[in-house]
Every structure is written in C-alpha cells, then in structure tokens.
Amino acid sequence: MTIFLFVILSSFLFALILFGLGQQKFQRMTWVASLLPISLFLYFSSFVSPIINGEVFTFFTKWVPSLGINLDFRLDNLAILFTLLITGVGSIVFLYTTQYLKGHPKILRFYTFLTIFMGAMIGLVTSNNIITLFIFWELTSISSFYLISFNNTQAESRKSAIIALSITGLGGLALLAFAVLAGQITGTLSISEMLQSSEVFENHEVSALLMVFIFLAAFTKSAQFPFHFWLPGAMKAPTPVSTYLHSATMVKAGIYLLLRFTPHFQNNSYFFTVLLIVGGITMLYAAFQTLFKTDLKGILAYSTIGALGIMVFLIGIGTTASITAAIVFIVVHALYKACLFLVTGTIDHQAGTRDITKLGGLRKVLLPLSIAGFIAAFSSGGFPPTIGFIGKDLIYEATLHGGMNPVFLTTIAVLTNILMVFAGLVVGVKPFTGKQPEELGRVKKPHFLLWLMPMLLATLSLLFGIFPGMIESLFTHNITPDLTGEESPHLAIWHGFNLIILLSSITIIAGLAVYFLWKPSYKKESSMIKFNAFSPKRLALVFANQFERISYFLTRFFQNGYLRRYVMIILVLLTLVFGIHIFINPRIFLSLKEIKALNWNEIVVLAMMLVSVLFTVFTKSRLSAIAGMGVLGYTMCFIFVFYGAPDLAMTQFSIDTLTVILFVLVLYRLPKYLKLSNRTNRIRDGIIATSFGTFLAFTIIEIMNENPVKATSEFYAEYAYKLAKGKNVVNVILVDFRGFDTMIEIVVLSIAAIGVFALLKLYLKKHEK
Known part of the structure; x- marks a missing residue:
C-alpha cells in the first residue's frame, strides 16, 4: 500500500520538486519532467500480466474513517486500461512539449500543472472510494483550468478556461450529490461494495435522481450535447494540452464513470x-x-x-x-x-x-x-x-x-x-x-x-x-x-x-x-454564425449574464455597506424563521404557578432595565444612548447574581465596561447628537425590533417547556473533579474540556486589544504633531 500510495502522490510531489528548481534551471533540463510519466507507465505495465490472468490489486489505508472516507484504490482491468493511456500518452506529450514550448518563459508553470493533472487522472481512475474519486475529479477540473488559461494574457483564453471550469464544476457538484446519495442508500462509500448492491440501487425510490446526477457528471466532463461547447473553446490552450486532455484523459473521465457504474443500472x-x-x-x-x-x-x-x-x-x-x-x-x-x-x-x-x-x-x-x-x-x-x-x-x-x-x-x-x-x-x-x-x-x-x-x-x-x-x-x-x-x-x-x-x-x-x-x-x-443565437453556448452565456445581473442587484440591495441594513436583514430573517415555526407548530405554554413571586430587589432591577431601554431608544444624544446601554448591561449582572451565577456576572460586567469604553472611543469624533431618521424608518425599526423580541420570547418559552437532555451536563458534573480535579464545573469546562477553544478565544481577544491599542496610539500621535 505504501508504494502504491507513493505512486499516486508522486505526481504532486514531483510537481513541487519541479517548481522548486526555478525557471532558469528548469529551462536547461526540461527532459527531466518526462521521467515521471515514463516511470509510471513502466510501473503500471508490470501489473498487466497478472490482471490479464484475473488478479485485482487493492490498496487501502484509513483517512477519515468516521465518515467512511478512506484512501482506497483498486487496480483492475478497467483501471489499468486508463492508467496505461494516461501515462503512455502522457509520456509522449511530455517529451513533445520539451521542443514545442522550448524557451517559453512559462514552461515551468506548464509542466507543473500538467504533472498535477496527470496525478489527478491516475487517482480518479484507480479510486475505489467514491469521495476520493470526487476529490480527484475536481482536481482535474482545477488543473485543466490553469492549463487551458496558460496564455493568460489573452482574453479568449481566460474566458474559455472559466467556461470549461464552470461546466465541469457543475458536473463535479452532481458527482458529489451522487456520491453522498449512493453512500446513504448502499451504506458504503466503496465503489466495489456499491457494485454488489446494484439491486438496492435500482429499486430505490431515488434511483432516478441518481441517474440524473451521474448523467450530469459524465455529460459535462465528456462534452455531451448540450454541454459540449466548453471543449472547442478549450482549444485556446497550447497543443500539448489539447492533445493530452482531449484524446486520452480529461474528456474520457466521464466515459470511465459511465463504464464503472454501468453494472449498477443493467436492468x-x-x-x-x-x-x-x-x-x-x-x-x-x-x-x-x-x-x-x-x-x-x-x-x-x-x-x-x-x-x-x-x-x-x-x-x-x-x-x-x-x-x-x-x-x-x-x-x-x-x-x-x-x-x-x-x-x-x-x-x-x-x-x-x-x-x-x-x-x-x-x-x-x-x-x-x-x-x-x-x-x-x-x-x-x-x-x-x-x-x-x-x-x-x-x-x-x-x-x-x-x-x-x-x-x-x-x-x-x-x-x-x-x-x-x-x-x-x-x-x-x-x-x-x-x-x-x-x-x-x-x-x-x-x-x-x-x-x-x-x-x-x-x-x-x-x-x-x-x-x-x-x-x-x-x-x-x-x-x-x-x-x-x-x-x-x-x-x-x-x-x-x-x-x-x-x-x-x-x-x-x-x-x-x-x-x-x-x-x-x-x-x-x-x-453557420446565424445559428449561434440558438446554440447551447449562447443560451448558457445569456443565462450567466442574467444571473450575474440578478446577483449584482441582490448584493447591492442586501449588502449596501451600511451596518444598520445588515442588522435589519438578520433580524427580519430570524423573525420570519421564529414566526413560521411558532405558527406551524405552536407549543407555547407558560404555567403561572411555576413562576415564583418576585422579590422587591428583582422588581427594582427590572424597572431599571425597562427605564434604560426606553431611555436608550428615545434619547437624541449618542453618549446618552451609550450610557443607557451600559446601565442595561449592569442590571443584567444583578440578575446573574440573584440566580447564583457570580462568574457570569463578572464576565458580563467586564464585557459591558469594555464595550462602553470602546463605543465612547469610536464615537468620540462623531457629532454629539443623533440625526434621527424619518418617522417612517423609525416605525419600521420599531416593528422589526418588537416582532423579533416577541418571537424570541415565545421561542424561549417553548424551549423551557421541553424536557432537557442532561447527558452532557451530567458528564461534566461527574468527571469535572475526577479528570480535572476542579470543583467549579464551569471553570473546568473552559480550562480543561474546552481548553483549546478558550485559548483561541483569548488569542482573538488579544489580537483585537492590540488592534484597538494601535489605533489609539495612532490617534494620539496624530494629535501630538
């Protein structure tokens, strides 16, 4: 397995070595690049005789076993046909290119991508795991994009490469959908095991959908009507690219896919x-x-x-x-x-x-x-x-x-x-x-x-x-x-x-x-030009242009550069989600008997919260609004204290203090008083805020009525002291069980603090001058 895995990855390693040689050194020894395909051809040729006699070679190693994704390769009679074509024609193309592009200033880049493409094709036809096949499938599309756009100073080459990538990329998405769905039906991602489940495959209720996905993947890659138009455009690439991609490799990938999965659909x-x-x-x-x-x-x-x-x-x-x-x-x-x-x-x-x-x-x-x-x-x-x-x-x-x-x-x-x-x-x-x-x-x-x-x-x-x-x-x-x-x-x-x-x-x-x-x-x-208006390419370009225009309109509407618009869209969307859920499946029940009587100190805090909210909403001063928000945050600290969460109260206090300071620093140079928007906008914002708050409250009540799943909390409570020697469960979770997460959060906050400090220093230096 180690040898075969090295063979599969050798193309990518070799591409790195070539790139490391540098343009000038490589110009004097372009023949070196041909050694890899020749060696691979000889290596795969050694399997021909055993495979003729009925042997099948499998190579397996775990990769992401929890998802069923493994580096699983199978060299059988169909795979050996394509590997010999890929490496054999590849050897000829590599040697031919040494003279065809001799002296070209970008010849190193050309060989690098050509080598990557060859490795991707070998991996594609030998993969016995449908997900790894998809990964190599996409690698062929990406590397071919760079090969087709090799003459990137020409607009036509760039356009042809984008069209080819778009069409084959569409097929790649279809292949991924096929892979996931087929894996769910058969219970395996192994292609050879899938072939043994062909009856399940054919009789399943989504078998028609599977056919659509595999057709899209194969037809786009192998340039079948009406997806064929990307291939003539790809002729903008240098001739060695056209030779390799369009005779023995890329366009044959769809044919390989159909042949490989034909036994699934025999009936x-x-x-x-x-x-x-x-x-x-x-x-x-x-x-x-x-x-x-x-x-x-x-x-x-x-x-x-x-x-x-x-x-x-x-x-x-x-x-x-x-x-x-x-x-x-x-x-x-x-x-x-x-x-x-x-x-x-x-x-x-x-x-x-x-x-x-x-x-x-x-x-x-x-x-x-x-x-x-x-x-x-x-x-x-x-x-x-x-x-x-x-x-x-x-x-x-x-x-x-x-x-x-x-x-x-x-x-x-x-x-x-x-x-x-x-x-x-x-x-x-x-x-x-x-x-x-x-x-x-x-x-x-x-x-x-x-x-x-x-x-x-x-x-x-x-x-x-x-x-x-x-x-x-x-x-x-x-x-x-x-x-x-x-x-x-x-x-x-x-x-x-x-x-x-x-x-x-x-x-x-x-x-x-x-x-x-x-x-x-x-x-x-x-x-024939007069018929271009009805050609698949023309229709595809019209669709692409209209899609771009609609996308531009929606982007400018939803992302116009104003934070208030972004916040409004988020709140409207969440309100719709909460509202639809509540109206479709209302499960809101609040028992007044279970609500304990409020103490006088809780009533005072709630009154302070209400006053601070109203003050923040109706004040015309920016600084007054910031102060009102600060008071609201501090009153939340009292709520945490009343209900036995002093650590949360300390965190809330620290965050609110820093937030108020940050707001004051940011808004310091803005006008002191707000320029209020018109009455219509204020009514709109009030409706959105009230609706969001109402549906959020209903959602919280619904959650309170659900039976809590205590498995996670019971685990932390049981093992906090046993494993981490800590009696404060919250601290143990933050420091031990989620230590890396906490560390990253600290790093993020530190970076943000350094950024704020740098901005303050910059502002002070400007005024010192």
Missing part, C-alpha cells in the same frame, strides 16, 4: 435509453460541425466531441458487442486523436498557421510528419489495416445487433463515420498534399521529437490493427465480462464478406467523396 432501460439518445445527438451534431471549420484544432475539437458521442452511444446500446466496441474505440480514439493533435501542433509550430485554406504541400518538408498524419487519418476513417478499421466494424456490429431499431441506429452510425472520415482526412492528409503555397516556402524541418512522437502513436495504430489480439488480450477479454457478464466478441481484421464489411466500404467511399467534393471555406464557416 434499468431508462439509463441506456438516455445514453443512446444523448450520444446519438452529440456524435451526429458534432460530426456535422466539422464540415464548416477551417481551423485544424477546431475540426479536431468537434471530431473529438463526435467520438465521445460515439462512446456514450455504444454504452447506451448496452450489449456485450457495444461495450466491447466502446472499449476498443477508447484506445482507437486516444491513438489517432493524440497523433492528429501533435501533427497539428507541429504544423502550427513550423508554418505559423492552422488555417486549412492556407495549408498544402507540406509533405516535401515534413515527410515523416505527413506519414504519421496519413496513418492517423486512415485510423480515424476506419481504413484497413489500422486499429480504426476494427473499431468501426465493431460499431456496426453493435448497432446491427442492438435490439432497438438496428436500421436506425446503424444509419446514424454510418452518417457519423462518413463525416469522421472527412474530418480525419482534412487534418491528417490535406495539409501535406497538393501544391505548397508560396508563403509556406520558409517552413523548415522540425526537431525530431516533433515528428517522432506522432509517428510513435501512428505506428501503434498500425500495430494494433495488424495484431488486434494484443488489444483483445489486454483489455476487451477482461473488461467486457465484468461489465456485461458475457464474453466479448473476437477481434480480427477480417471476418469474411458480410454486411459489416459492406457498411465499412460504403463509409470509406462516401467519406472520400465528401473530402474531395466539399472544400472548407470562410464563407461556409460564416454561414
């Missing part, structure tokens, strides 16, 4: 229906948007949303074949999308533009990069012999045997994949083919890491396509049975001539036709 048709509808809308809408984008990263952004929609769509089908297709497609997408992002980054780095209308013929200078781009584009489009071809065939196999209107499901899948073929070819092929524009004649060969890293990803797409058994033995053979209870279909590059091969051929041919016939342009892109 709930609504769960799968919602995923099917939302995933279908997302993938078709996003794929269609790629037709109108001219920026390479913009095309990749919407094709990423489309791919995430495909994954949700496949999970929504809910069959063994569809879950297998989703798992394979996670790997397929991570490889080709990370490669295309890196290809785009290198093009932008060397050519200084990502505008597809200005790019062409770069194969002459960037030949190795063009090869990587071609392979990634073919994998994106499902061309053989890439792993994308197998992934696409699995999609069609899932839709054809999906049970719910297979013709309709297959049609949507084919249309989406045709457009995905187009998007992949535009990004991975078009910049390298055709005639090279004159303005690109200055393009030079990049550093070898800027083409070697995407080439490595492209090679893996080919390798897994030619040898699909590697994917099958590593992942699908183990993960699918856990999620569906059935064995996954056999992966192969050729199953003979059948309907699936026909659909794949139609997809490729139609995609090629769209690519050659449809030319992206500014005119086509601008034609």
